[in-house]
Amino acid sequence: MKITPIIGLEVHVELETKSKMFCACPANHFGQKPNTQTCPVCLGLPGALPIPNKKAIESCIQIGLALNCSINRLSKFDRKQYFYPDLAKGYQISQYDEPFCSDGFVLLDSGKRIGIERVHLEEDTGKLQHTEINGDKVTLVDFNRSGVPLVEIVSKPDLSGSGQAKEYLKKIHEIIRAIGVSKADMEKGQMRLEPTVNMNIDGKYTPMVEIKNINSFNFATAAIDFEVKRQVAEFEKTGFEKTPTNKTTRGYDPIKKVTFLQRTKEEAKDYRYFPEPDIPPFIIEDDVVERLRQKLPLLPDQEIANLVKLGIEERFAKLIYDKPEIIKIINIIASPVGASHDSPVVDINRLASLIVNGKLSTTGDVKAEYLSLTKVGSTDRGELEKVIREIMEKNPSLVNQYKEGKTNLLGFFVGQAMKATHGSADPKTLAKLITELL
Amino acid sequence: MKQLHELTISEVHEGYRRRDFTCVELVRHFLNRIEKYNPKLNIFLALNEHALKQATAVDIEIAEKGIVRDLLGIPMAIKDNFLTLGISTTAGSNILRGYLPQYESTTTRRLLEAGAIFLGKTNMDSFAHGSSTETSDFGPTLNPWNPDRLPGGSSGGSAAAISAQLATAALGSETAGSIRQPSAWVGVTGFKPTYGRASRYGVIAMASSTDQPGPIAKSVKDCALIAKIIFGQDAYDATSSPTPVEKYSEFLDKSDLRGIKIGLVKEYLLPTMREDVKRLILDAADKLISLGAVVEEVSLMDPKYAIGTYTVISRSEISSNLARFDGIRYGHKRDTFCPESKRRILLGTYTLSAGYYDAFYKKAEAVRTKMIDQFTEIFKTYDAVIGAVSPGPALPVGATKDQPMFGEMEDILLEQSSVAGLTGASVPCGFVDGLPIGLQITCDQFQETKALMIADCYQRNTAFNLFPDLDKTL
Numbered sequence: 040m041k042i043t044p045i046i047g048l049e050v051h052v053e054l055e056t057k058s059k060m061f062c063a064c065p066a067n068h069f070g071q072k073p074n075t076q077t078c079p080v081c082l083g084l085p086g087a088l089p090i091p092n093k094k095a096i097e098s099c100i101q102i103g104l105a106l107n108c109s110i111n112r113l114s115k116f117d118r119k120q121y122f123y124p125d126l127a128k129g130y131q132i133s134q135y136d137e138p139f140c141s142d143g144f145v146l147l148d149s150g151k152r153i154g155i156e157r158v159h160l161e162e163d164t165g166k167l168q169h170t171e172i173n174g175d176k177v178t179l180v181d182f183n184r185s186g187v188p189l190v191e192i193v194s195k196p197d198l199s200g201s202g203q204a205k206e207y208l209k210k211i212h213e214i215i216r217a218i219g220v221s222k223a224d225m226e227k228g229q230m231r232l233e234p235t236v237n238m239n240i241d242g243k244y245t246p247m248v249e250i251k252n253i254n255s256f257n258f259a260t261a262a263i264d265f266e267v268k269r270q271v272a273e274f275e276k277t278g279f280e281k282t283p284t285n286k287t288t289r290g291y292d293p294i295k296k297v298t299f300l301q302r303t304k305e306e307a308k309d310y311r312y313f314p315e316p317d318i319p320p321f322i323i324e325d326d327v328v329e330r331l332r333q334k335l336p337l338l339p340d341q342e343i344a345n346l347v348k349l350g351i352e353e354r355f356a357k358l359i360y361d362k363p364e365i366i367k368i369i370n371i372i373a374s375p376v377g378a379s380h381d382s383p384v385v386d387i388n389r390l391a392s393l394i395v396n397g398k399l400s401t402t403g404d405v406k407a408e409y410l411s412l413t414k415v416g417s418t419d420r421g422e423l424e425k426v427i428r429e430i431m432e433k434n435p436s437l438v439n440q441y442k443e444g445k446t447n448l449l450g451f452f453v454g455q456a457m458k459a460t461h462g463s464a465d466p467k468t469l470a471k472l473i474t475e476l477l
Numbered sequence: 478m479k480q481l482h483e484l485t486i487s488e489v490h491e492g493y494r495r496r497d498f499t500c501v502e503l504v505r506h507f508l509n510r511i512e513k514y515n516p517k518l519n520i521f522l523a524l525n526e527h528a529l530k531q532a533t534a535v536d537i538e539i540a541e542k543g544i545v546r547d548l549l550g551i552p553m554a555i556k557d558n559f560l561t562l563g564i565s566t567t568a569g570s571n572i573l574r575g576y577l578p579q580y581e582s583t584t585t586r587r588l589l590e591a592g593a594i595f596l597g598k599t600n601m602d603s604f605a606h607g608s609s610t611e612t613s614d615f616g617p618t619l620n621p622w623n624p625d626r627l628p629g630g631s632s633g634g635s636a637a638a639i640s641a642q643l644a645t646a647a648l649g650s651e652t653a654g655s656i657r658q659p660s661a662w663v664g665v666t667g668f669k670p671t672y673g674r675a676s677r678y679g680v681i682a683m684a685s686s687t688d689q690p691g692p693i694a695k696s697v698k699d700c701a702l703i704a705k706i707i708f709g710q711d712a713y714d715a716t717s718s719p720t721p722v723e724k725y726s727e728f729l730d731k732s733d734l735r736g737i738k739i740g741l742v743k744e745y746l747l748p749t750m751r752e753d754v755k756r757l758i759l760d761a762a763d764k765l766i767s768l769g770a771v772v773e774e775v776s777l778m779d780p781k782y783a784i785g786t787y788t789v790i791s792r793s794e795i796s797s798n799l800a801r802f803d804g805i806r807y808g809h810k811r812d813t814f815c816p817e818s819k820r821r822i823l824l825g826t827y828t829l830s831a832g833y834y835d836a837f838y839k840k841a842e843a844v845r846t847k848m849i850d851q852f853t854e855i856f857k858t859y860d861a862v863i864g865a866v867s868p869g870p871a872l873p874v875g876a877t878k879d880q881p882m883f884g885e886m887e888d889i890l891l892e893q894s895s896v897a898g899l900t901g902a903s904v905p906c907g908f909v910d911g912l913p914i915g916l917q918i919t920c921d922q923f924q925e926t927k928a929l930m931i932a933d934c935y936q937r938n939t940a941f942n943l944f945p946d947l948d949k950t951l
Binding site: 079083084085086087088089090091118120122124127128129130309311312313316317318319 | 682684794797799800801831
């Protein structure tokens with residue numbers, strides 16, 4: 040039986056603009072006293088009208104650009120209609136058929152390309168709080184979050200496992216943070232995840248399942264893994280296949296680590312989208328897009344690639360790409376211009392490794408400290424012995440061969456030890472020690 | 478000598494300057510008239526309890542600085558769909574009964590800043606859903622010319638307030654005919670601006686893509702004075718236009734209409750229209766010719782197509798706009814919506830449903846584009862088009878019963894221009910059966926000055942701008 044999960048992801052990101060999407064209220068709602076950041080617009084009072092936030096639109100376009108999307112010249116807002124007590128107007132202003140950005144992609148480290156269907160802008164809803172007042176169970180509404188700008192990033196169903204999903208999500212997270220439009224703090228609900236999962240089982244497709252409102256990468260991974268197993272088991276039991284109408288929505292319970300049914304398609308909503316008549320459509324000119332593209336910082340993958348080009352191993356590059364102070368120091372110290380015959384060349388990878396591992400601080404005379412740390416022979420005898428013993432334990436047959444007279448294997452052991460100490464040990468000392476130990 | 482309630486805006490200001498009367502006296506005069514006639518006519522839903530106090534402040538201001546604000550001390554009647562801080566606002570619906578707005582609409586704020594005094598809020602079709610005031614949850618307003626007749630709507634209260642002379646000027650709003658049709662039915666002057674000319678902020682929305690506030694007053698000149706105050710871009714309305722506002726009143730008082738080319742819309746002389754109504758429109762055309770204008774017959778799309786287009790677009794938007802009255806807030810449940818609002822919510826919900834959107838809403842938008850194109854073509858040659866405002870005079874009270882398309886039929890001659898977002902005036906052009914008939918003078922988008930100029934010249938050269946003697950008609 041050949042089983043391939045088919046996974047798509049919807050990611051919601053709250054933008055950290057100064058004001059809300061359609062009014063002048065502050066967008067930073069976290070930890071504020073309920074209903075203190077509201078006005079007629081975000082309360083949806085009669086007669087109130089939305090004024091789109093230019094900065095939020097620019098941020099949305101920047102996200103689209105960073106995700107390799109094309110920016111649509113014509114764009115508009117639409118009304119998405121549904122009833123919920125936290126939705127002040129009875130509709131959410133969102134984008135339906137003409138989003139700001141479409142057709143992008145994210146490259147995973149494996150080189151796999153994950154398509155981005157669209158990146159659009161909408162408004163967040165208020166928040167319901169279920170509580171008890173004087174013994175009565177009540178539901179309170181806080182409209183501070185109502186109207187906060189929300190970017191929705193919709194992937195194509197190109198992911199085929201929870202590992203890929205997690206990598207994709209991490210990349211989106213890093214990109215959003217790199218652009219600086221949001222800290223995408225999952226704990227504050229600034230980034231929310233909705234995987235859609237079904238399975239290709241020997242060419243047959245299981246019914247689609249959308250998992251709602253997950254707020255951590257690990258929960259997303261666990262929810263997907265659970266759903267994969269559940270759908271395979273379900274298919275084996277029932278043989279039900281995907282139809283245009285049997286998509287269901289499930290929630291994820293992080294305590295029981297299971298997904299649970301929320302609603303079936305029969306209960307699914309018809310959102311009755313239509314163009315928002317209160318906001319004229321937008322024409323996004325090329326020069327505006329270019330200006331926003333110019334403003335984009337280097338993105339994580341570009342930063343990492345640049346570091347790798349400098350000779351830093353990718354695993355270190357990934358750890359330091361977003362720490363400009365470290366990169367600056369590495370650039371200064373490891374610069375070949377600074378090296379001469381009386382100033383030994385710095386091993387850039389060794390330098391990065393020491394900094395990442397906290398063995399080398401980035402303040403003070405870093406170069407001097409580096410040189411003293413890596414001074415030939417500086418590593419103490421005990422440590423070297425430990426390293427050598429480890430090598431010997433790993434290569435028992437070579438040890439035997441050496442003992443049987445194949446003394447030219449000494450070079451191999453020295454080489455291994457040099458590698459293990461990142462070239463900090465003195466080869467002669469090593470050779471002496473190895474001979475003794477062998 | 479004219480009585481206080483008969484004065485136009487400039488005449489009121491003249492009276493203040495000459496110390497003929499004070500603002501307090503004028504406001505008290507209107508309040509007395511309202512007390513006397515409103516129980517019969519049902520024009521005001523709420524009165525501004527601070528009106529006299531505000532009038533006192535106006536008198537002090539006049540004594541200290543003279544009249545430096547354009548509408549200083551002008552008593553006005555405000556349609557009840559404008560949010561007015563501290564004055565109950567219901568849009569004629571029980572679902573908002575007792576609602577006190579938390580903010581002031583842009584239009585009423587501009588009027589207040591210009592010194593106007595609000596006497597109160599006027600009756601209207603519930604949520605502006607109608608052309609008669611009969612869908613109001615607070616009972617219909619009656620026509621001051623004949624209390625057996627309707628005043629039209631939805632701004633029927635504001636129009637009747639001018640006709641009955643219970644205010645110097647009034648504020649209305651139009652989605653498709655709601656200023657011009659009641660103005661015609663009660664024989665006063667109404668002016669609907671281009672879509673985007675006035676701010677909709679703080680106006681309880683009916684159909685967002687055609688709603689526009691506008692003045693209803695004793696004369697074109699008064700409309701022009703109010704227009705200058707309330708028109709103009711608003712930072713709170715993204716659909717409001719940055720096109721500069723002109724001092725419209727300075728373009729009035731033309732002695733003739735030489736150089737003006739007017740199209741008499743053939744299709745607006747409906748086959749079903751009474752001959753005497755048609756006659757009045759043709760007389761108006763002759764009058765315009767005698768004033769020097771060139772009047773030629775022009776042809777537009779059959780107005781019946783406007784009914785379908787307008788109905789689909791407006792119902793769709795209504796169903797969405799009324800969703801916020803969800804029964805959780807504002808204190809009343811959704812079943813307090815009037816039957817007409819319920820019908821409109823249902824129809825709009827249907828036309829926007831998956832699978833029907835393309836067949837209805839999208840098609841209606843396509844026809845709307847065609848209408849706009851056709852007007853663009855006409856206005857390349859003509860400065861204005863004219864026709865009757867309404868197929869006939871005011872209909873009897875009760876006429877809307879079992880007529881769910883009543884408004885659409887009565888507004889058939891106004892829907893095209895509304896859907897196309899044009900500007901237009903309604904001015905009295907004669908009487909049939911003792912009831913006024915209105916002439917529409919419609920111009921291209923942002924040609925407010927032209928529409929007002931033509932309407933003003935026609936009005937000053939005709940004698941139809943009359944007001945009923947309530948002691949005789951009631």
